Amino acid sequence: MATNPDETAESGGVFHLHDVSKTYHVGEVDIPALRSVSLDLYPREFVVLLGASGSGKSTLLNILGGLDRPTSGKVFYLDHDLTAASSAALTQFRREHVGFVFQFYNLIPSLTALENVALVTEIATKPLTPLEALTRVGLADRQHHFPSQLSGGEQQRVAIARAIAKRPDVLLCDEPTGALDYATGKLVLEALEDVNRELGTITVVITHNVAIAGMADRVIRIGSGRIIEITTNSTRMRPGDLSW
């Protein structure tokens, strides 16, 4: 494992990405999804990733979450080198530290809301109770409903409850409001914001909705696999105050 001083964690970053590139090979063609991205994520921060379709946002998020490995470069979570980790170690990393929220919720249809959350709390070390997690997203009264009995927004909030129930160190959300209408989208964003504020979870949200950038500490713009711009908001707006 490389422990070259300037490659290890520094400057208080929880995540430290150094010169990360990801290239997909499809047949003879190379598709560069990320090109030498370097980035740090700090405790308690709320980050929004913006960028055109195909710019590499999901690829970056997946690498942060230990779902994928970069083609080159280094990724550190604290002092864990994710690039050198085995697939079992990555599973363990996701299990202990990462919460995911996806565009299509990915709830288990055969389990109730409460059970979907319990699925994760059972394998976590210091979890919230499933009911606490649901309460946090305002769905305590729907705990015994199956996904098919919930609306899209409700399902997404269950997914958030499931993601935060283990008190993850980082919450990674890929277009969490992508499939939701305006009002429901706001509810979901509020839930994310609450979690970030109250539990101090590092939160990374991918979105195509520029307005959402207003609620972030930092906004990272990605284009063609590179970080084009990082802006720091002096004040974070409440989701309720956003409009689009």
Next chain:
Amino acid sequence: MLLRDLWRLRGQVLAAAVVVACGIAALVAMYSTYYSLIRTRNSYYADYRFADVFAQLKRAPQSLVEEIQRIPGVAQVAVRAVRSVVLEVPGLAEPATARLISICERPERGLNALVVMRGRVPNPAADDEVLASDTFARANGLNPGDRVAAILNGRWQSLRLVGTALSPEYVYEVAPGGLFPDNRRFGVLWMNGDVLEPAFGLKGAFNDVSLALAPGANTADVVARLDRLLRVYGGLSAYTRSDQASDRFLTDELGEIQVMASAIPLLFLAVAVFLLYVILSRLVQMQRADIALLKAFGHSDLSVGTHYIGFAAATVASGLALGLPLGVYLGKVFVGVYRGYFHFPQLHWMMPASLPVALAFATFLAAALGALGAVRSAVALAPAEAMRPEAPARFRAGVIDRVGLVRCLAPAMRMLIRNVTRRPIKAVLSVFTISLAIALMVVGRFPVDAVNTLLRWQFDGVQRADVAAVFSEPRSASVLAETARLPGVVEVQGFRAVPAWIRALYRSKRVEIVSTTPHGELRRVIDQEFRRIDPHDDGIVLGQKLAQLLAVKAGDLITVDVLEGTRPSFQVRVTGIVDELLGLGAYMEHTTLSRRLMEADTVSGVYLRADPAQWEPLLAELKHIPAVAGVSSRGALLASIKETMDRSFITFSAILTLFAAAIVVGMVYNSMRVALSERGHELASLRVLGFTEREIAFILLGEQALVALAALPVGLLIGYAICALLVPLFDRENFRLPLTVSPQTLLVAGSAALASAAVCGMIVARRLKALDLIAVLKTRE
């Protein structure tokens, strides 16, 4: 498109094809075996003029032949001198029993003609030359030129083997009254009539008749007339082929193969159709959009349906291509096994050319049926509707939730249970199919279990004498004291056995009444539960099968017409019915029988218990007692039976177990692949959440494990039930199979099924490694 679908689902297609192949193979193997045996039998019987009617008698003059010939319907008459003698065979410790049969100058002609296999027929002038049955000679390693010794005319004579032969009378070569072949210790010897007849006191006379009937003859009438003619000559009732020991066994066996040849392949085809249905339903579901598109472009229902039927046809076609050669191979194996039982001059494997054609037709029809079920829903779809993805699975709280059971389970366990209970019919069908396979394994081993129980009953319960010796003529009971003085004899029990007709109203049956000694331990009358049912007082105890044939019950009076000596007739009360496993028993207390026969205390033979250390001298002495016509040793008989059983039954049961395992593999593999494709999305989501491969494997395979485990008791029960249904099929006059399934069978069936399921699990689990976690996040299920 067809090829691409086949390739994509190749694992499942292969599984279904293997099940089809097993069914085809089973059918081809069994039917061709049946066909080979029946064809060979028919041509053998015809070419070598197997007689139609048989009778044994005490002694009749040659002049009677002309009278027999005059019976209307009789085409041909053959008379012989036949008697059992004790034989000394080099290299065999126990005495063997030989059936000595007189032959004329040209034994290859006439009724029951001989087929000389090796050497030649005895020289008409020679007085010590014999032809031995080929089966007996082979079993004992005897070759033309070797010698055996027999007591003829009260003195030892050395007989020279000049050849070996087979006869249609002894296709199944068992000692008279015997059930299982023991080819080392029982054999047929043919010898010049000029030598044999005087030796048996039958000069110018005969004691055995065979008749060939003219076409259209009235068999019952011929039998009755023959009986009337032979009556004064000590005739023992004539009988037809169906009571001829060898033919009876052969016919019964053919009947069984026929039953098996239809039942087992049907089961496989049913499973195959079900598998095809499942695979195609899944395929149709995945291709809803394609189907809609095709229909939107104006393709007819027919052309859409044809695609899926083509898929099914391709599957069964590969099943046929696999199953036919396998069936031919197994058919040859089966025929080989039968070569050890049934002795034909040659038994070749044969198959009617029409069989593969008929089979192909039947399987394609079955496949089309299975496909149609799945395709019906596809072609019924309105194009617009089919474009939409199928409605997502809806789960509601089920019964189990209400019971509150689920609440105490881990979420993974709940997923498992809800998934199983969400589609109860599918779950039940899967359980049922796998249990059928398990049942098949139980059924496959049933003959082994049943025969073992039967042997235990016979050799531990009934026939407990180490040696039984039968005299050529009934002897005074004083012989018992003499036998007791033979070396090593510890206990002697005499018995009287007389042939007789037993009549009750208009029903009658020819049996042998055997006497019993009160508290005699060497030969007991016991029921299936090993309880003694001794005849007592003046009564008779009948075996259950005999009582059934005569429609009598305990307390009824029956009439006995003795066929020996002075041929007395008497009435006797049935005092007990005993559910024996072998033969048609009729038992009377020894002194009662003597009184009824109006004879002094006589015995037909003795049962002996002997000191094993004195075994050899005892057998040697027994061989040399002229009055002894046959000796059978319990141990040798048992060992020989076991050997033959093992060879055939174990082959058969191993093949069935293998085939059943193929069903289990086919079913489980299929269900798992379907589950994987239906739930891959869900499983990948779990992996993203941090579940390990092992944990999701548990969720995926747990469902199948649950199904397999549920199938286990069901399958064992169904297997037991099928055995119970089979038992009446084996309810024969010769023997009945006891309904027993050994723990070993349950263990073998259960573990074979679970092992096959586990193997599938491991194969499918490997695919879990390849789950694409990222792709899952991009799509909506």
